[in-house]
Amino acid sequence: MTAQEYNFAYLDEQTKRMIRRAILKGLAMPGYQVPFASREMPMPYGWGTGGVQVTAACLVPEDRLKVIDQGADDTTNAVSIRSFFQRTAGVAVTEATADATLIQTRHRIPEAALTEDQILVYQVPIPEPLRFIEPREVETRKMHALEDYGLMHVKLYEDIARHGQIATSYAYPVQVEGRYVMDPSPIPKFDNPKLSDSPAIQLFGAGREQRIYALPPYTKVVSLDFDDHPFVASKAEHDCDLCGSDASYLDEVIVDDSGGRMFVCSDTDYCGGRVALGHRGRLSPARAEDAA
Amino acid sequence: MSGRKIFAENFSDEAQTKEEFSPKILGSAEPLLRVQLLTKLYGTRIGCADVSFDLYPGEVMGIVGESGSGKSTLLSCLAGHMAPDAGSVVFQTKAGPRDTVTMSEPERRMLGRTDWAFVHQNPRDGLRMGVTAGGNVGERLMAVGARHYGGIRAKATDWLGRVEIAADRIDDRPSAFSGGMQQRLQIARNLVTGPRLVFMDEPTGGLDVSVQARLLDLLRGLVRQMGLSAIIVTHDLAVVRLLADRLMVMKSGRVVEQGLTDQVLDDPQHAYTQLLVSSVLQV
Numbered sequence: 001m002t003a004q005e006y007n008f009a010y011l012d013e014q015t016k017r018m019i020r021r022a023i024l025k026g027l028a029m030p031g032y033q034v035p036f037a038s039r040e041m042p043m044p045y046g047w048g049t050g051g052v053q054v055t056a057a058c059l060v061p062e063d064r065l066k067v068i069d070q071g072a073d074d075t076t077n078a079v080s081i082r083s084f085f086q087r088t089a090g091v092a093v094t095e096a097t098a099d100a101t102l103i104q105t106r107h108r109i110p111e112a113a114l115t116e117d118q119i120l121v122y123q124v125p126i127p128e129p130l131r132f133i134e135p136r137e138v139e140t141r142k143m144h145a146l147e148d149y150g151l152m153h154v155k156l157y158e159d160i161a162r163h164g165q166i167a168t169s170y171a172y173p174v175q176v177e178g179r180y181v182m183d184p185s186p187i188p189k190f191d192n193p194k195l196s197d198s199p200a201i202q203l204f205g206a207g208r209e210q211r212i213y214a215l216p217p218y219t220k221v222v223s224l225d226f227d228d229h230p231f232v233a234s235k236a237e238h239d240c241d242l243c244g245s246d247a248s249y250l251d252e253v254i255v256d257d258s259g260g261r262m263f264v265c266s267d268t269d270y271c272g273g274r275v276a277l278g279h280r281g282r283l284s285p286a287r288a289e290d291a292a
Numbered sequence: 293m294s295g296r297k298i299f300a301e302n303f304s305d306e307a308q309t310k311e312e313f314s315p316k317i318l319g320s321a322e323p324l325l326r327v328q329l330l331t332k333l334y335g336t337r338i339g340c341a342d343v344s345f346d347l348y349p350g351e352v353m354g355i356v357g358e359s360g361s362g363k364s365t366l367l368s369c370l371a372g373h374m375a376p377d378a379g380s381v382v383f384q385t386k387a388g389p390r391d392t393v394t395m396s397e398p399e400r401r402m403l404g405r406t407d408w409a410f411v412h413q414n415p416r417d418g419l420r421m422g423v424t425a426g427g428n429v430g431e432r433l434m435a436v437g438a439r440h441y442g443g444i445r446a447k448a449t450d451w452l453g454r455v456e457i458a459a460d461r462i463d464d465r466p467s468a469f470s471g472g473m474q475q476r477l478q479i480a481r482n483l484v485t486g487p488r489l490v491f492m493d494e495p496t497g498g499l500d501v502s503v504q505a506r507l508l509d510l511l512r513g514l515v516r517q518m519g520l521s522a523i524i525v526t527h528d529l530a531v532v533r534l535l536a537d538r539l540m541v542m543k544s545g546r547v548v549e550q551g552l553t554d555q556v557l558d559d560p561q562h563a564y565t566q567l568l569v570s571s572v573l574q575v
Contacts, residue, residue: 133422148401149435150432151431151434153434154420154423154427154431154434157434157441158424161427161445161462162424162463226439226440227439227440227441228440
């Protein structure tokens with residue numbers, strides 16, 4: 001059902017216009033946090049109000065929308081946002097990465113390579129990468145303006161001093177085109193290399209913090225590191241227990257009360273696609289039948 | 293107005309006498325810092341007015357005066373933390389003399405983390421309390437582009453040693469340090485990039501006398517050893533007697549007397565300086 005009492009994609013046209021202007025400004029200055037007048041959305045802050053507004057401003061009736069939550073298409077956040085846009089915009093939806101023209105994501109970048117015809121929208125809780133080490137907004141803005149980014153490395157230094165390695169494993173800070181230091185939203189650092197040189201447009205929306213930033217296609221994005229402690233895109237040292245993939249980011253799932261665990265692809269579409277192609281993992285039902 | 297003119301004349305006299313002996317003593321004719329008629333007003337009230345002086349490389353200058361005399365205002369204007377209303381602060385950068393008042397903010401910040409250092413009275417203002425001692429010392433290095441963890445850590449360890457903090461405290465946060473240690477850590481954090489000019493705002497304030505003595509000893513050693521120039525604001529005459537080559541006495545935002553430290557302290561000319569010197573308790 002398309003609720004006729006709503007404007008297309010919920011937001012009114014003036015609001016979408018305002019958000020599009022912020023997006024264009026963000027694309028013109030990759031990595032720069034553009035303030036925008038974030039609206040109250042019919043969902044709580046932290047559920048992706050920023051991403052939803054960016055998606056609403058970008059959607060056209062011909063779009064095919066995919067929504068990811070931690071890599072999965074079938075978790076609460078993904079299901080509710082998908083049905084929200086089905087109701088208010090009446091757009092087609094899909095779970096297949098390759099079929100989607102607009103993908104809203106929370107905490108992951110799809111495993112499948114993106115194309116020039118796609119827009120990837122991230123939900124961002126805290127857009128300011130310097131926030132936890134410098135609480136004053138006036139000061140962090142000045143630091144961005146003056147490219148005063150020594151503090152970011154202090155954070156990484158502290159990691160190594162305390163843990164023996166850079167222990168930051170998600171929301172790993174990056175520098176965009178040698179200029180702005182940016183928070184890539186809480187994606188695992190395994191996904192960081194995919195930010196760079198991506199053919200798709202990448203948009204970041206933070207609703208509560210009222211910031212939008214963007215990466216145009218083919219933007220150079222470098223993860224910060226030390227010469228003697230280089231950046232490593234780490235993942236669990238296992239293969240997927242369902243599809244056997246050794247190249248995808250894995251979730252660890254506790255399966256019983258005696259410490260049994262399994263590792264599965266966090267990207268459900270990728271994993272399902274591989275299983276359909278006949279790939280099998282350690283705990284695949286097919287294997288279980290073989291054994292029985 | 294006439295009073296202001298007299299002050300200005302006094303300064304030019306001072307400048308002349310200094311130029312006569314400075315090159316011989318210090319071996320350099322170019323002042324590191326040339327301050328001219330620096331004025332900062334808070335509305336209609338005077339923060340500091342018409343302050344002029346030259347500071348030569350390797351020279352330590354003390355600024356004394358009672359509370360509210362404009363010492364800290366002057367220091368903030370010199371260090372670029374506050375914009376003065378009039379006057380110039382010409383610093384001899386590696387690329388030649390530059391007026392830091394009209395300099396762009398990024399350039400001033402760059403100076404602030406390379407050639408300049410600022411030691412606050414309260415170490416909490418100058419340190420990051422949530423970051424380990426090593427991170428605190430390393431911050432300036434990383435700010436100017438150091439990207440080798442081992443190198444940064446080695447340098448931090450070296451500097452902790454120089455300010456007499458045990459190497460095994462490198463991963464402790466400053467909140468676990470005593471007041472004296474925090475102040476020494478702040479000094480290490482500031483001197484690690486080898487600045488040429490250090491601003492100090494009451495570096496020994498709030499420390500007990502034995503810790504003060506140790507800190508002064510350390511500071512004197514570092515200043516001599518590194519050939520630093522320094523401007524030290526204090527109300528403690530013992531501190532300037534020990535550290536400063538030259539002394540400037542301020543009252544109500546204006547400089548009332550300046551000269552060699554021993555000369556000013558042993559033979560004060562201005563009534564206020566006489567009062568100040570005679571107010572010190574003898575033990």
